[in-house]
Amino acid sequence: MRSTMKRLILLFTASVALLGFGATLAWADQVIQAQTAQAGSQAVYTLEIHNETGVDHSYQLAVTGLQDTLTATFVQDGPLLESITVPANGYGQISLRLDVPVDTPVGHLAGQFVATRDDGVTLANPLALTVENTYALKITGQTSNVNAFSGQEFTFETTAANSGAAVVTNLALKVDAPAKWLVQLNPPLLDSLAPGQ
Incomplete structure (x- = not known):
């Protein structure tokens, strides 16, 4: 009985000590915030800090832990932040923006969001972050079903659009055309196609 009572008091004391810190992130421990972005774009994470x-x-x-080439900024309704004040028994919501340069290698990156409270408690x-391919080219054109006669000339229009983040x-x-067909491309080569064109 005495041993059980002692354990209960220790558990109660440990619980009170843990609650005394009173700061939590809005998600469960070890739940990873994940985003996917193309190289040359931006990933946005929405975060909440609770002050209990x-x-x-x-x-x-x-x-911390991400490549130095990525630029991290914190914002709250527009203005850039380096810190946030969270009211007693309240919470603060912020957005973390990660700028991903065009030359960032494709793959999975891991890091950590850290919030250090004014009394030294660290959350x-x-x-x-999953970085996807920088190049994304879409080609669209007219129907490929055409009735043609010997000696007849006809035109197809084809459009290439760069929906990626880097210049192609x-x-x-x-x-590919049937034998004895003459195909002329105009222009035969496009020197460059910028993103969004």
């Missing part, structure tokens, strides 16, 4: 204490606290914001949560260079269309 009876006083206001300020939190310094940081991202951390893992985040992941030396773009040429290859056409």
Whole structure:
């Protein structure tokens, strides 16, 4: 009985000590915030910091563990932030924006969001970023069913659109045509096609 009572008191004391820190992130421990972005674009994470204490606290914001080429900025309704003040028994919502340069290699990256409270308590949560291919070319054209007669000339219009994040260079269309057909491409080569064109 005495041993059981002692364990209960220790558990109660441990629970009170843990609650005394009073700061939590809005997601469960070790739940990874994950985003996917093309190289040359931006990934946005929405984060909440809960302050479960009876006083206001300020939190310094940081991202660790990612490549130095990625640029992290924190915003709250527009203005850039380096820290956020969270009211007592309240929460603050922020957005983390990661700028992903065009030359970022395709793959999976892992890092951590860190919020350090003014009294030294540190909150951390893992985040992941999947970088997708920089190049994305879409080709559209008219129907390929045409009735043609010997000696007849006809035109097909084909459009190439760069929906990727990097310039595509030396773009040429290859056409397979029946024997004895003459195909002329105009232009035969496109030197470059910028993103969004």
